[in-house]
Amino acid sequence: MSVAGSTRILRDGVRLNPWLAAWLAALVATLLVYQLREAWPWAVKYPRAWNVPLSFWISGFMKWLINDFDLGLFTFKELTRSLSWLLDWPLAAAKGLLSSGFTFSSDPRAPIVVERVSWVALIGVVGVMGYSAGGLRLALLVGGCFAYLAVFGQWDSAMVTLSSIVIAVPLGVALGLFVGIAGFRWLRFEQAITPILDLMQTVPVFAYLVPILFLFGFGPVAAMIATIIYATPPMVRVTMLALRQVPDEVVEFGRMAGCTTRQLLWKVQIPSAQAGLMVGVNQVIMLSLNMVIIASMIGAGGLGFDVLSSLRRLSIGQGLEAGIAITLLAIALDRLSQAFANRPPPDHRRQELTWVARHPYLLTALGILVVTWIIGLVWPAVHIYPETLEITTGAFWEDLVEWINVNFFDELEAVKTWLLLHVLIPVKRFLLQLPWVAVIALLALAGLQLGGWRLALLVACLAGFIAVTGQWAKSMVTVYLCGLSVVFAALIGVPVGIWAARNERAHRVVQVIIDTLQTLPSFVYLIPVVMLFRVGDFSAMIAIVAYAVAPAVRYTDHGIRQVPPHLIEAARAMGCTRRQILWRVQIPLALPEIMLGINQTIMMALAMLVITALVGTRDLGQEVYIALTKADTGRGIVAGVSVAFIAIIADRLIAAWAMRRKQELGLA
Amino acid sequence: MATREQSASGAGASSGKAAAKTAKLTCSGVWKVFGQGAKEFLARHDTAPNAAELTGAGLIGAVRDAGLEVGEGEIFVIMGLSGSGKSTLVRCLSRLIEPTAGAIFFEDQDLLKTSEKEMIELRRHKMGMVFQHFALLPHLTVLGNVAFPLEVQGVDRETRKRRALEVIELVGLQGREAYYPRELSGGQQQRVGIARSLAVEPEIWFLDEPFSALDPLIRREMQDEFLRLQNVLRKTIVFITHDFDEAIRLADRIAIMQDGAIIQIGTPEALVLDPATDYVAEFTKEIPRAKVLSAQAVMSPLGDGEAPSGGVPWNTKVAELAERLVDSEEALAVLDAGGRPIGRLERRAVLDVLVGRTGGP
Ligand SMILES: Nc1ncnc2c1ncn2[C@@H]1O[C@H](COP(=O)(O)OP(=O)(O)O)[C@@H](O)[C@H]1O
Numbered sequence A: 001m002s003v004a005g006s007t008r009i010l011r012d013g014v015r016l017n018p019w020l021a022a023w024l025a026a027l028v029a030t031l032l033v034y035q036l037r038e039a040w041p042w043a044v045k046y047p048r049a050w051n052v053p054l055s056f057w058i059s060g061f062m063k064w065l066i067n068d069f070d071l072g073l074f075t076f077k078e079l080t081r082s083l084s085w086l087l088d089w090p091l092a093a094a095k096g097l098l099s100s101g102f103t104f105s106s107d108p109r110a111p112i113v114v115e116r117v118s119w120v121a122l123i124g125v126v127g128v129m130g131y132s133a134g135g136l137r138l139a140l141l142v143g144g145c146f147a148y149l150a151v152f153g154q155w156d157s158a159m160v161t162l163s164s165i166v167i168a169v170p171l172g173v174a175l176g177l178f179v180g181i182a183g184f185r186w187l188r189f190e191q192a193i194t195p196i197l198d199l200m201q202t203v204p205v206f207a208y209l210v211p212i213l214f215l216f217g218f219g220p221v222a223a224m225i226a227t228i229i230y231a232t233p234p235m236v237r238v239t240m241l242a243l244r245q246v247p248d249e250v251v252e253f254g255r256m257a258g259c260t261t262r263q264l265l266w267k268v269q270i271p272s273a274q275a276g277l278m279v280g281v282n283q284v285i286m287l288s289l290n291m292v293i294i295a296s297m298i299g300a301g302g303l304g305f306d307v308l309s310s311l312r313r314l315s316i317g318q319g320l321e322a323g324i325a326i327t328l329l330a331i332a333l334d335r336l337s338q339a340f341a342n343r344p345p346p347d348h349r350r351q352e353l354t355w356v357a358r359h360p361y362l363l364t365a366l367g368i369l370v371v372t373w374i375i376g377l378v379w380p381a382v383h384i385y386p387e388t389l390e391i392t393t394g395a396f397w398e399d400l401v402e403w404i405n406v407n408f409f410d411e412l413e414a415v416k417t418w419l420l421l422h423v424l425i426p427v428k429r430f431l432l433q434l435p436w437v438a439v440i441a442l443l444a445l446a447g448l449q450l451g452g453w454r455l456a457l458l459v460a461c462l463a464g465f466i467a468v469t470g471q472w473a474k475s476m477v478t479v480y481l482c483g484l485s486v487v488f489a490a491l492i493g494v495p496v497g498i499w500a501a502r503n504e505r506a507h508r509v510v511q512v513i514i515d516t517l518q519t520l521p522s523f524v525y526l527i528p529v530v531m532l533f534r535v536g537d538f539s540a541m542i543a544i545v546a547y548a549v550a551p552a553v554r555y556t557d558h559g560i561r562q563v564p565p566h567l568i569e570a571a572r573a574m575g576c577t578r579r580q581i582l583w584r585v586q587i588p589l590a591l592p593e594i595m596l597g598i599n600q601t602i603m604m605a606l607a608m609l610v611i612t613a614l615v616g617t618r619d620l621g622q623e624v625y626i627a628l629t630k631a632d633t634g635r636g637i638v639a640g641v642s643v644a645f646i647a648i649i650a651d652r653l654i655a656a657w658a659m660r661r662k663q664e665l666g667l668a
Numbered sequence B: 001m002a003t004r005e006q007s008a009s010g011a012g013a014s015s016g017k018a019a020a021k022t023a024k025l026t027c028s029g030v031w032k033v034f035g036q037g038a039k040e041f042l043a044r045h046d047t048a049p050n051a052a053e054l055t056g057a058g059l060i061g062a063v064r065d066a067g068l069e070v071g072e073g074e075i076f077v078i079m080g081l082s083g084s085g086k087s088t089l090v091r092c093l094s095r096l097i098e099p100t101a102g103a104i105f106f107e108d109q110d111l112l113k114t115s116e117k118e119m120i121e122l123r124r125h126k127m128g129m130v131f132q133h134f135a136l137l138p139h140l141t142v143l144g145n146v147a148f149p150l151e152v153q154g155v156d157r158e159t160r161k162r163r164a165l166e167v168i169e170l171v172g173l174q175g176r177e178a179y180y181p182r183e184l185s186g187g188q189q190q191r192v193g194i195a196r197s198l199a200v201e202p203e204i205w206f207l208d209e210p211f212s213a214l215d216p217l218i219r220r221e222m223q224d225e226f227l228r229l230q231n232v233l234r235k236t237i238v239f240i241t242h243d244f245d246e247a248i249r250l251a252d253r254i255a256i257m258q259d260g261a262i263i264q265i266g267t268p269e270a271l272v273l274d275p276a277t278d279y280v281a282e283f284t285k286e287i288p289r290a291k292v293l294s295a296q297a298v299m300s301p302l303g304d305g306e307a308p309s310g311g312v313p314w315n316t317k318v319a320e321l322a323e324r325l326v327d328s329e330e331a332l333a334v335l336d337a338g339g340r341p342i343g344r345l346e347r348r349a350v351l352d353v354l355v356g357r358t359g360g361p
């Protein structure tokens, strides 16, 4: 990077930054290529004849894997079959317990039926859990969330969802823990899995639904496997991090005590890393819940299925109720797991008590189960929430939408049309007409300037992959939708973040809103948007902006608060006004942090983009979605990987920029 | 850099404290160099690169050519400023860190040739270590922490509880067995650390700045406690500190480290009387001589056939002699370990030391 900062004197005496010169030259070249589109059509539009049929090869490989691959003792198909058979056991047990009850039919005419846990009992149990971890407030919050499920008629579906969550979460945690431990132990292993984790967290979920569908068939087990794959990567990272953060001295003590490697791990390192590991558990829970709706596409059933099917029927009220149910379930489990993670550790008095006195909550919970079960025998309402008492707000929501649409149709439509005509469509046209060769060259130039030739090479290769596999036009639509959404999200998020950073009251309000936004599963955003704007790019964009705005706010707020106070005092001493302090000191210094927030916004926008395929966009997301409905593995994977590559290109470029800027500012 | 090693200067070989005992732990030519290709670099430089060569190669010479010998039952203190390589050296001695070069012997056993499995056995039964920041396991009670080394060995529950309660009592924490570390003060936590390291009755006891994280008052109290324990236990001890006062109070012998090298080893008295470098002299400047110097160092030679009345052992500290000399008009005899007179003690010489007029360069 020796040329980066240097300037050179041109012959006519104008001082020109060489990078500026390079960029100007590249832009001129781009224009030139565009002007020559008649002569060199291949440079503007990637020729179909040059496509590498990668998706075709992948599909062929998958077919071979399923039909012909023989591992010697058994075939690959038998392997996947037995894996799903194995996973079906705990899932069936959880379902029986929470949802369907157990039926033992030695004699089909008089089956022995064990009923599921009743709604009263479960609300009581989660209430007790909430009380033990976080006191009365948490008990009421968690109990209230579950009560909503019963009262609004969501109980049956919610229990199907919950039973797959209670199995997927421990499995995901255990898997993440073991992979994380391996990564912690062996540097080689960590180096091998890091890019895989990166990819898994950027490839849209839809993309790996396809191969899972292919390997494990349609049904709750396949859905659970998809959930685990989606929710595990953060646990792997958190595990490695938490184990590394155990103080050296504690590990040295373990070794001096004569621990074997295994004893050291299980008796010293993991217990010491407990607090950190709990963060990972919370992440797994949240991601599993985020996956609920998507997993219902391959047979998870439950609340996700309700949302999905009402979305397809455009039956807004029902969809919204189920969506709220998922959100409340997510809030309850999130707060509960966080409270358990942050619970103050036991103190010495506990040791002196009897077993019964040490486990009051466990015993209360068991008591509730037994008592409600006995009461339920004589009074069935305790067991099954009576339908007559169910409330539905479906009609209300539909009326509301109706009312808005009747009264504000013109206004909404005007906004939508104006934006479409003056912003969305022009940007889309522009991007689609950019010569692909030039785009790759410009990306590489950016990579070279920000991170050196390795970054340039990476970026060019990733973009090249997209072109070569014939995804260029769809990718450009993706970039257009995502890019515009990010711009809007930044236009909203950054000012809100600045406001929150400079005003304590605003900070608290904004914080609550952001926390809630981030607990909402992505699908839920689609419901109101579709209600008001129906399907199309515009609806998709609104949903993406709403989903992705949170990190822009959070990082801006944090970045500005992080500016060292002595710099602000110095500026004030020099007589800067509040506005000058903001523009001259706080924003420039917080800019790297803000950009990292924008980076997160891009990642979230891309994740959401794929989901908006449901409301009829025409981009890579749609491509993945189509592949899913057609069970076309290759097509899904290639399109999914292309989305991931767009994410990685953006991520690496922005991260490199932020890194350099931080170093220049002496903040890194 | 040559290491200067001496027992009490001027004393006969027989009166040197450490030399009389058998060596428990010895090391020589120990190097620990951090960085890529450290081993090859050392080999290329014939295991003797200087500081400049090391930094030039981008390496960190945390321990450079260290050699020492710890006698059985001795308190051997390693003293040096922060970053001088004390922790690294002591971790090499217990092989928590693999030295880049050198030899380390525990009694007759070559530690660098010992397999990891045998090392585990050795650490389980013969070594104990106390850490600067206590390194207690947060999820275990005091009892659980102290019994932990026994649990790791597979000792049965009853035995390890009995043994743990014994050591907990020894360090004065009885009644706190059920407490968790976070419920204890710093001093109490370090008592747990001490009890835990003693639970397996180690033969050699490493303490890495055990009192540095404590308040000065508590530190003093813990030092007394430590000396009391050592009076009972008579362990072989390697004690690390960056505090010269602490070193003087506790040590039989002190090794001074600077930039990874040991620059002088000797009794506190020897260091005060004859510092090897200005660096050592700088440390000893502020130390009250009366607390360090012994009768032997200030005595004058006996005249022919002279036999002064009343004797004091050769190693009595001058500070302790003051009272006796105030009462007596005559000079006192200084006796060697066998009770034979080896010199006479003038009042004036003692007074000079007490008021700081002499005694040392
Ligand atoms: N793992 C390591 N990697 C690189 N350098 C280290 C490592 N451990 C210690 N050092 C360096 O070795 C030197 C001695 O450290 P240390 O033994 O901890 O000193 P002390 O205990 O005397 O304060 C220091 O300069 C330290 O930075």
Ligand SMILES: [Mg+2]
Pocket (backbone or CB within 6 Å): B086, B087, B088, B209
């Ligand atoms: Mg140290």
